[in-house]
Amino acid sequence: MAASIREKQTAALKRMLNFNAPPLKNTAAEPLWKVLIYDRVGQDIISPLLSVKELRDMGITLHLLLHSERDHIPDVPAIYFVMPTDENIDRICQDLRKQLYESYYLNFISAISRSKLEDIASAALAANAVTQVTKVFDQYLNFITLEDDMFVLGNQNQEQISYHAINKPDIKDTEMEAIMDTIVDSLFCFFVTLGAVPIIRCSRGNAAEMVAVKLDKKLRENLRDARNSLFTGDTMGAGQFSFQRPLFVLADRNLDLATPLHHTWTYQALIHDVLDLHLNRVTLEETPASDSNPAGARPKKKNKKTYDLTAADRFWQKHKGSPFPEVAESVQQELDAYRTQEDEVKRLKSIMGLEGEDEGAISMLSDNTAKLTSAVSSLPELLEKKRLIDLHTNVATAVLDHIKNRKLDVYFEYEEKLMSKSSLDKSLLEIFSDANAGSTEDKMRLFLIYYITAQQPPSEGDLEQYKKALIDIGCDLSPLNYIKQWKAFTKMAAAPANYGNSGVKPMGLLSRVMNTGSQFVMEGVKNLVLKQHSLPVTRILDNLMEMKSNPETDDYRYFDPKMLRGSESSIPRNKNPFQEAIVFVVGGGNYIEYQNLVDYAKAKPGKRVLYGCSELFNAPQFMKQLSQLGQK
Amino acid sequence: MNARRRHGTKNNEEGVYTGPSQTQSQVLQPLDAPLAIPAPFAAPVDSSSSMSCRDRTSEFQSVCKSLLSRQNGAQTTKPVNSAVRQRSDFTLAAKRIGRDLANTFAKLEKLTILAKRKSLFDDKAVEIDELTYIVKQDINSLNKQIAQLQELVRSRNGQNSRHLQTHSNTVVVSLQSKLASISSDFKSVLEVRTENLRLQRTRQEHFSQSPASASSFQDRSFSNSVLLQDNSNKSDISIDMDLRSSQQMQVLNETESFIQDRANTMQNIESTIVELGSIFQQLAHMVKEQEETVHRIDANVQDTELNVELAHSEIVKYFQSVTNNRWLLIKIFLILIVFFFIFVVFLA
Numbered sequence: 001m002a003a004s005i006r007e008k009q010t011a012a013l014k015r016m017l018n019f020n021a022p023p024l025k026n027t028a029a030e031p032l033w034k035v036l037i038y039d040r041v042g043q044d045i046i047s048p049l050l051s052v053k054e055l056r057d058m059g060i061t062l063h064l065l066l067h068s069e070r071d072h073i074p075d076v077p078a079i080y081f082v083m084p085t086d087e088n089i090d091r092i093c094q095d096l097r098k099q100l101y102e103s104y105y106l107n108f109i110s111a112i113s114r115s116k117l118e119d120i121a122s123a124a125l126a127a128n129a130v131t132q133v134t135k136v137f138d139q140y141l142n143f144i145t146l147e148d149d150m151f152v153l154g155n156q157n158q159e160q161i162s163y164h165a166i167n168k169p170d171i172k173d174t175e176m177e178a179i180m181d182t183i184v185d186s187l188f189c190f191f192v193t194l195g196a197v198p199i200i201r202c203s204r205g206n207a208a209e210m211v212a213v214k215l216d217k218k219l220r221e222n223l224r225d226a227r228n229s230l231f232t233g234d235t236m237g238a239g240q241f242s243f244q245r246p247l248f249v250l251a252d253r254n255l256d257l258a259t260p261l262h263h264t265w266t267y268q269a270l271i272h273d274v275l276d277l278h279l280n281r282v283t284l285e286e287t288p289a290s291d292s293n294p295a296g297a298r299p300k301k302k303n304k305k306t307y308d309l310t311a312a313d314r315f316w317q318k319h320k321g322s323p324f325p326e327v328a329e330s331v332q333q334e335l336d337a338y339r340t341q342e343d344e345v346k347r348l349k350s351i352m353g354l355e356g357e358d359e360g361a362i363s364m365l366s367d368n369t370a371k372l373t374s375a376v377s378s379l380p381e382l383l384e385k386k387r388l389i390d391l392h393t394n395v396a397t398a399v400l401d402h403i404k405n406r407k408l409d410v411y412f413e414y415e416e417k418l419m420s421k422s423s424l425d426k427s428l429l430e431i432f433s434d435a436n437a438g439s440t441e442d443k444m445r446l447f448l449i450y451y452i453t454a455q456q457p458p459s460e461g462d463l464e465q466y467k468k469a470l471i472d473i474g475c476d477l478s479p480l481n482y483i484k485q486w487k488a489f490t491k492m493a494a495a496p497a498n499y500g501n502s503g504v505k506p507m508g509l510l511s512r513v514m515n516t517g518s519q520f521v522m523e524g525v526k527n528l529v530l531k532q533h534s535l536p537v538t539r540i541l542d543n544l545m546e547m548k549s550n551p552e553t554d555d556y557r558y559f560d561p562k563m564l565r566g567s568e569s570s571i572p573r574n575k576n577p578f579q580e581a582i583v584f585v586v587g588g589g590n591y592i593e594y595q596n597l598v599d600y601a602k603a604k605p606g607k608r609v610l611y612g613c614s615e616l617f618n619a620p621q622f623m624k625q626l627s628q629l630g631q632k
Numbered sequence: 633m634n635a636r637r638r639h640g641t642k643n644n645e646e647g648v649y650t651g652p653s654q655t656q657s658q659v660l661q662p663l664d665a666p667l668a669i670p671a672p673f674a675a676p677v678d679s680s681s682s683m684s685c686r687d688r689t690s691e692f693q694s695v696c697k698s699l700l701s702r703q704n705g706a707q708t709t710k711p712v713n714s715a716v717r718q719r720s721d722f723t724l725a726a727k728r729i730g731r732d733l734a735n736t737f738a739k740l741e742k743l744t745i746l747a748k749r750k751s752l753f754d755d756k757a758v759e760i761d762e763l764t765y766i767v768k769q770d771i772n773s774l775n776k777q778i779a780q781l782q783e784l785v786r787s788r789n790g791q792n793s794r795h796l797q798t799h800s801n802t803v804v805v806s807l808q809s810k811l812a813s814i815s816s817d818f819k820s821v822l823e824v825r826t827e828n829l830r831l832q833r834t835r836q837e838h839f840s841q842s843p844a845s846a847s848s849f850q851d852r853s854f855s856n857s858v859l860l861q862d863n864s865n866k867s868d869i870s871i872d873m874d875l876r877s878s879q880q881m882q883v884l885n886e887t888e889s890f891i892q893d894r895a896n897t898m899q900n901i902e903s904t905i906v907e908l909g910s911i912f913q914q915l916a917h918m919v920k921e922q923e924e925t926v927h928r929i930d931a932n933v934q935d936t937e938l939n940v941e942l943a944h945s946e947i948v949k950y951f952q953s954v955t956n957n958r959w960l961l962i963k964i965f966l967i968l969i970v971f972f973f974i975f976v977v978f979l980a
Contacts, residue, residue: 056802061798062798073799076723111686121696125696137686137688
């Protein structure tokens with residue numbers, strides 16, 4: 001896994017766009033123009049990875065949705081990137097009949113079944129277009145990569161594989177099977193793209209185990225078939241310098257319900273929690289500052305601004321995981337650096353203006369020309385930097401507004417203390433009654449975390465008090481029902497997860513303000529410094545990777561698809577610690593866990609960790625699912 | 633369908649092709665899959681590459697053949713659509729330009745290699761000049777061709793469908809940007825060449841002439857070449873110079889011509905750079921017209937959604953204002969009643 005998963009998927013996409021030939025580096029080749037057609041799943045996969053400009057560089061002139069009205073473009077080849085569902089197949093057959101394009105390169109995101117292939121073949125025959133269907137490929141790309149080391153399963157079918165769908169009490173076996181199949185299909189595509197066969201470990205007795213069993217079976221079948229194996233020696237050898245296989249840990253969301261509800265303090269996680277972050281794109285609503293019309297009929301128009309957070313944005317890559325005050329400072333520093341560069345360019349301009357009048361300045365002129373050309377060529381860079389700084393200023397300001405309005409720092413501190421079981425200085429009731437601090441959702445989250453992390457459940461009297469306080473504020477208590485059930489269930493299974501020790505130290509506010517004098521005046525916002533702590537998922541990963549023996553993880557099942565006979569034993573054969581690991585959370589994950597894993601991997605040099613989840617939700621979305629479950 | 637089940641495929645539902653193909657399965661059913669019996673339509677294995685995808689093309693074609701053979705018995709074959717793909721002249725022109733661009737790029741690469749050589753004596757000035765000239769001509773002609781293509785696209789604007797128009801525009805823009813990159817490479821090659829010429833000259837003078845005479849030669853050669861350039865204005869001065877230094881003229885002639893050569897080359901290079909500058913401006917203008925943005929592919933969809941929503945809300949508001957406006961209704965009724973009275977009273 002020398003290359004990250006993002007690079008691998010991008011390389012696979014580029015190869016597909018180059019008619020499935022390895023891409024040539026030679027720009028002297030004649031340009032070939034093509035049209036790209038995708039469905040919504042394909043759109044979700046491509047949009048975080050390739051921008052329109054990159055598509056144009058590869059010769060794609062048009063990119064269209066499959067189910068839109070498309071016109072006849074008679075002499076251009078078309079590349080399709082779709083899922084092999086029935087509607088898509090019908091639409092493709094329609095296109096073949098209408099003869100919209102010159103030739104058709106069909107790429108299916110996951111493997112197409114034989115019967116559907118026959119459907120296409122019969123449509124092609126009917127339209128006399130068999131020669132036009134130049135290639136049919138299975139691309140095995142059915143997952144969305146968001147970061148270098150983070151991936152999510154489909155976005156369009158989120159409802160089907162959500163936490164709610166997996167854990168609802170009235171789920172039928174067939175539904176469960178369907179969900180498991182979807183998840184396993186995507187995971188299989190992931191491993192094919194990665195080019196490695198992992199060793200699978202999972203806990204017992206939950207959805208993760210079912211996924212592990214099925215995945216193991218699928219990998220094994222594929223490996224058995226020596227002719228058709230997707231994991232031939234070439235894919236394994238190319239680009240991989242370690243001969244070790246990666247460790248694949250399948251965790252279930254039920255292992256740790258507090259983390260998705262947690263209030264957070266790092267930049268990326270905050271954006272996901274507070275603003276609308278979707279497939280690496282942030283949407284901010286800006287209300288214009290004009291006063292409303294007295295005549296009153298039209299409400300203020302809200303402008304929505306969207307920003308892309310890409311891999312090319314160096315500031316973002318550096319500060320995704322930093323705590324928020326650090327981010328604010330860094331934005332200020334970048335702004336200052338940019339201003340000095342801008343002044344430099346302006347100064348050069350004025351010098352040039354003066355020097356032009358001097359006669360004996362021929363040699364100086366050439367020197368200045370060189371400086372000017374360098375300044376001119378660096379202008380695009382400067383403009384780009386300015387755009388990024390603006391972007392981050394806007395986003396950070398929006399986040400800061402939310403923090404100030406809802407006093408998220410207070411919640412964060414309190415929850416950290418709850419999760420680390422250190423002493424609490426304020427009681428819950430005080431926070432609930434504080435009208436300024438946060439929305440009802442925040443208070444509900446806090447209460448749920450308290451309930452989850454408490455060693456013993458609170459006494460009946462206390463519970464009633466809390467419930468009354470919450471109902472007074474207007475919270476919805478249905479998540480609580482579900483959490484009670486969950487707690488009862490997990491108590492039967494194992495000891496509740498330990499959140500490890502963490503310390504949160506508030507730093508003096510005044511010293512910060514005086515040091516930086518930045519525009520991010522964080523009045524009344526405590527400047528909290530995070531100390532390292534491990535979430536349950538991270539700790540489990542640590543135990544499994546380092547082959548430590550720990551009562552939590554000793555009971556995990558062990559699967560090795562390369563072994564000849566599937567063994568039921570949970571004794572790992574391999575005694576060496578693993579260098580690479582992939583953590584997948586069935587039932588949903590979020591950026592807090594991702595950040596924690598990234599920090600863990602950074603602390604241990606030489607180890608690489610990838611994080612994946614079946615869906616990515618932030619706390620409000622998770623609360624909604626919990627309340628749906630609680631109402632049943 | 634019965635046809636499929638009869639052959640008893642060994643596919644599982646996900647479509648992973650784990651067994652020999654249909655046409656062979658009757659014979660091979662009792663045998664186990666991993667045996668190395670090569671089936672003619674075996675599912676393809678990309679063993680030579682490290683691609684993480686699977687090619688189903690031959691499977692597809694085998695399916696087509698089998699379906700065709702089944703159909704042949706039932707009905708007469710329809711005439712196959714001729715593979716003559718009538719390419720529009722736009723596509724032909726674009727392909728031609730693309731080929732020319734590729735050729736020019738190859739020539740430019742050769743020129744780059746030549747210009748980078750720093751050896752003192754093996755200077756292939758003639759070749760470099762020729763190549764420079766050829767490349768310059770090529771770039772000019774490409775510029776004209778692309779401008780023509782753009783005209784063609786604009787003239788077809790009315791007849792073309794929306795997508796075809798976008799496609800044509802994008803093709804033109806990409807050709808322009810490729811031309812721009814070739815021009816900028818060409819410019820940098822010329823600059824490198826100028827630099828090298830300058831270095832060569834200084835080194836040559838350093839090594840091939842003695843220092844004392846070199847400086848005097850330099851001065852005089854400088855002044856001579858400068859004067860020779862402005863000889864139209866300063867003819868009397870040059871004549872004076874000639875009279876005064878007639879003996880040295882013959883000695884100077886040779887070095888003079890050599891330096892003259894160099895000066896000419898430098899002039900050519902400078903003029904070429906100026907021309908390139910103008911081409912750049914033109915290209916920049918054309919590219920700006922197209923307004924390339926760095927949107928992601930799902931940007932437009934969201935934009936349109938938003939706009940449609942806003943438009944819808946505006947219309948709804950207007951509708952509500954109209955329907956709720958009681959005064960409007962009353963006014964309309966009054967007018968109708970007035971007209972009714974007028975007609976009844978005056979015509980009755």
